Amino acid sequence: MLKITNLHASVGEKEILKGISLTVNAGEVHAIMGPNGSGKSTLAQVIAGHPGYEVTSGSIEYDGQDLLELEAEERAQAGVFLAFQYPIEIPGVTNAYFLRAAYNEIRKAHNQPELDPIEFLDVMEEKLTVVEMDASMMQRSVNAGFSGGEKKRNEILQMAVLEPKLAVLDETDSGLDIDALRIVAEGVNKLKRPDNATIVVTHYQRLLNYIVPDHVHVLAGGRIIKSGGKELALELEAKGYDWLLEPVTA
Amino acid sequence: MTPTATYSDQFAALAAPAGAPAWLPALRQQAFERFTTLGFPTTRNEDWHFTSVAPIAERPFKAIKPAATTLTASDLAPWILDPSWHRLVFVNGRFEPGLSQFSELPADVEVATLSDALRESPEWLSAHLGKLAAFDAAAFTALNTAFMQDGVMIHVPKGETVELPLQILCLADAQAQGAAFHPRLLVVAEAQSQISLIETFAAIGGAEYLVNAVAEVTVADGARVDHYKVQQESTDAYHVSAVQVTQGRDSIYHSFSFAAGAALSRANIYTKLLGTGSEARLNGLYVLDGTQHADHQTFVEHIAEACASRELYKGILDGSSHGVFNGKVYVDPEAQKTDGKQTNKALLLSEQARVDTKPQLEIFADDVKCTHGATVGRLDELPLFYLKSRGIGAETAKALLTYAFAAEVLETIENDPLRLALERTVFERFTHASFE
Ligand SMILES: Nc1ncnc2c1ncn2[C@@H]1O[C@H](COP(=O)(O)OP(=O)(O)O)[C@@H](O)[C@H]1O
Ligand SMILES: [Mg+2]
Numbered sequence: 001m002l003k004i005t006n007l008h009a010s011v012g013e014k015e016i017l018k019g020i021s022l023t024v025n026a027g028e029v030h031a032i033m034g035p036n037g038s039g040k041s042t043l044a045q046v047i048a049g050h051p052g053y054e055v056t057s058g059s060i061e062y063d064g065q066d067l068l069e070l071e072a073e074e075r076a077q078a079g080v081f082l083a084f085q086y087p088i089e090i091p092g093v094t095n096a097y098f099l100r101a102a103y104n105e106i107r108k109a110h111n112q113p114e115l116d117p118i119e120f121l122d123v124m125e126e127k128l129t130v131v132e133m134d135a136s137m138m139q140r141s142v143n144a145g146f147s148g149g150e151k152k153r154n155e156i157l158q159m160a161v162l163e164p165k166l167a168v169l170d171e172t173d174s175g176l177d178i179d180a181l182r183i184v185a186e187g188v189n190k191l192k193r194p195d196n197a198t199i200v201v202t203h204y205q206r207l208l209n210y211i212v213p214d215h216v217h218v219l220a221g222g223r224i225i226k227s228g229g230k231e232l233a234l235e236l237e238a239k240g241y242d243w244l245l246e247p248v249t250a
Numbered sequence: 251m252t253p254t255a256t257y258s259d260q261f262a263a264l265a266a267p268a269g270a271p272a273w274l275p276a277l278r279q280q281a282f283e284r285f286t287t288l289g290f291p292t293t294r295n296e297d298w299h300f301t302s303v304a305p306i307a308e309r310p311f312k313a314i315k316p317a318a319t320t321l322t323a324s325d326l327a328p329w330i331l332d333p334s335w336h337r338l339v340f341v342n343g344r345f346e347p348g349l350s351q352f353s354e355l356p357a358d359v360e361v362a363t364l365s366d367a368l369r370e371s372p373e374w375l376s377a378h379l380g381k382l383a384a385f386d387a388a389a390f391t392a393l394n395t396a397f398m399q400d401g402v403m404i405h406v407p408k409g410e411t412v413e414l415p416l417q418i419l420c421l422a423d424a425q426a427q428g429a430a431f432h433p434r435l436l437v438v439a440e441a442q443s444q445i446s447l448i449e450t451f452a453a454i455g456g457a458e459y460l461v462n463a464v465a466e467v468t469v470a471d472g473a474r475v476d477h478y479k480v481q482q483e484s485t486d487a488y489h490v491s492a493v494q495v496t497q498g499r500d501s502i503y504h505s506f507s508f509a510a511g512a513a514l515s516r517a518n519i520y521t522k523l524l525g526t527g528s529e530a531r532l533n534g535l536y537v538l539d540g541t542q543h544a545d546h547q548t549f550v551e552h553i554a555e556a557c558a559s560r561e562l563y564k565g566i567l568d569g570s571s572h573g574v575f576n577g578k579v580y581v582d583p584e585a586q587k588t589d590g591k592q593t594n595k596a597l598l599l600s601e602q603a604r605v606d607t608k609p610q611l612e613i614f615a616d617d618v619k620c621t622h623g624a625t626v627g628r629l630d631e632l633p634l635f636y637l638k639s640r641g642i643g644a645e646t647a648k649a650l651l652t653y654a655f656a657a658e659v660l661e662t663i664e665n666d667p668l669r670l671a672l673e674r675t676v677f678e679r680f681t682h683a684s685f686e
Pocket of ligand 2: 040041042085171
């Protein structure tokens with residue numbers, strides 16, 4: 001589904017991603033872990049099409065297409081979704097309007113009829129229960145004045161509504177208490193299907209107790225320095241990252 | 251012919267309305283002489299630095315005697331915010347009783363047109379008319395005072411609350427071509443009284459005319475006046491207005507100015523906080539395109555102690571339009587514990603659009619909290635990316651964020667039908683989608 005090959009990306013003169021290769025197949029959950037500043041969010045934003053990062057070399061193939069050729073909105077319409085580490089506040093646009101606009105744009109892109117506000121209400125009602133969110137949140141401005149936990153849940157709500165094929169969750173767990181963490185994780189698990197895939201970016205093992213990854217990768221200094229199965233996450237939890245960062249002699 | 255000469259001939263021909271009190275011609279005469287002396291302001295005048303009124307001075311706008319309108323109530327529907335409200339309708343400056351309704355006002359609340367008030371309560375009028383709107387340094391106010399034809403006089407007695415808002419609708423149509431209108435509004439809200447006013451200026455068709463409006467508003471101790479203005483004149487028209495308010499102890503005056511019409515508009519909104527603990531909120535939004543020019547000037551005079559003033563002005567500018575915001579705040583040496591906040595933000599949608607903004611703070615008391623901030627900029631990249639990352643196309647995302655920019659100030663309108671109407675207007679203008 002996703003094939004990243006030797007990806008280099010920079011901001012201005014500063015190279016942040018220094019040759020990343022990663023393959024994600026349908027039905028899989030990948031976890032990307034690593035210390036702060038290692039480039040995890042950059043990778044996530046590059047996948048979503050953030051215009052502030054320049055891809056200097058390498059490629060990303062998604063569903064047989066060259067992802068880097070697509071605008072951010074075209075990627076979303078093709079099923080790519082990023083749950084932001086720091087969701088953006090948009091005072092003045094209600095969550096309800098925002099979600100329906102996004103939902104309809106994606107339907108339009110697939111030649112499906114748009115839903116009017118009443119029809120959309122039914123969709124919403126079901127999705128709100130997935131993330132255990134109160135309907136009153138829909139009338140509030142997008143993320144404006146939301147608590148950290150509310151923002152993260154709102155990201156998962158968007159994901160539930162948009163039903164992406166490839167979801168990238170960027171530290172959706174950080175700042176969440178155990179209850180919120182459980183809700184978010186259950187939301188993700190409920191949305192899991194054999195034909196979609198999830199990349200979970202985190203630097204705690206905690207979330208991976210709830211969302212069990214098929215593969216775990218360690219990102220440091222803009223490179224994937226180790227990959228393994230779910231046991232790797234436990235090992236990282238016990239030993240930290242330092243042992244990986246030491247120069248390895250064969 | 252000099253610009254003021256156009257008006258000399260007209261002034262000579264001006265007949266006093268039948269039954270008008272003797273003081274009226276004297277007031278007009280004095281005002282006209284002042285106007286002749288002052289002439290139209292030029293950009294050398296500090297208060298008019300960014301706004302040239304040459305297009306107004308160069309055009310020989312004339313008073314007209316319009317025929318009774320053939321418009322019906324359904325023609326007014328686009329501007330009637332709620333049919334149950336009290337309303338006075340003027341078409342081409344002429345009062346239209348058949349389109350107005352204000353008989354359901356509380357019995358002791360007096361609302362009359364200027365011509366009726368001149369006949370029915372000349373003493374009361376002479377005590378209030380022209381008392382706040384000084385014209386010694388204000389040419390347009392002098393011109394209005396010399397030529398004021400009709401308008402609305404409102405007297406809310408002590409302790410009375412007018413429950414339903416009162417809307418004053420001034421419409422111009424093809425008959426208005428080349429005409430000058432000088433509408434006048436006088437509001438006296440006695441102690442502990444309350445009233446909410448909406449002035450709407452709009453046009454049917456694209457005539458070129460001048461509206462030169464003056465309003466005087468007294469908000470006595472403990473009274474509250476909400477004063478909204480919606481300016482949607484023809485984009486070929488000129489609109490100049492001056493509002494002068496005085497506020498007593500613990501009074502509240504909330505003003506909102508929405509400006510989307512006129513080739514050139516200027517709105518002065520001045521309030522004097524004379525009584526301790528009074529509060530003024532002056533907010534506004536202007537939305538411009540093409541070669542439109544809109545200038546707002548606010549002036550808050552903190553004279554008494556412990557008064558609060560809040561100002562939030564926003565502008566959205568496209569095309570090669572030009573916006574001006576000049577917020578003046580004066581804090582008297584006696585006005586300790588003043589709490590003043592002024593913010594103005596402009597969003598530029600094109601390379602050619604321009605904004606000039608000038609906060610002017612003169613603070614002579616030491617125990618005060620006064621802040622001001624101004625920003626002029628374009629849409630932020632991050633919210634745009636966030637919307638796009640959800641599948642929303644670039645154009646729609648920009649439109650939504652432009653609307654959101656306006657919504658922050660429209661939200662402060664406490665009158666729901668008006669707020670919704672303006673939200674709808676702005677939303678549909680930018681998104682070209684229908685507003686629900
Ligand atoms: N827009 C940016 N401008 C400048 N430096 C950036 C920008 N985004 C990320 N960086 C830098 O790139 C590195 C990786 O950041 P990030 O991808 O956010 O790491 P992580 O998510 O792993 O904590 C950091 O050193 C960070 O300061
Ligand atoms: Mg990060």
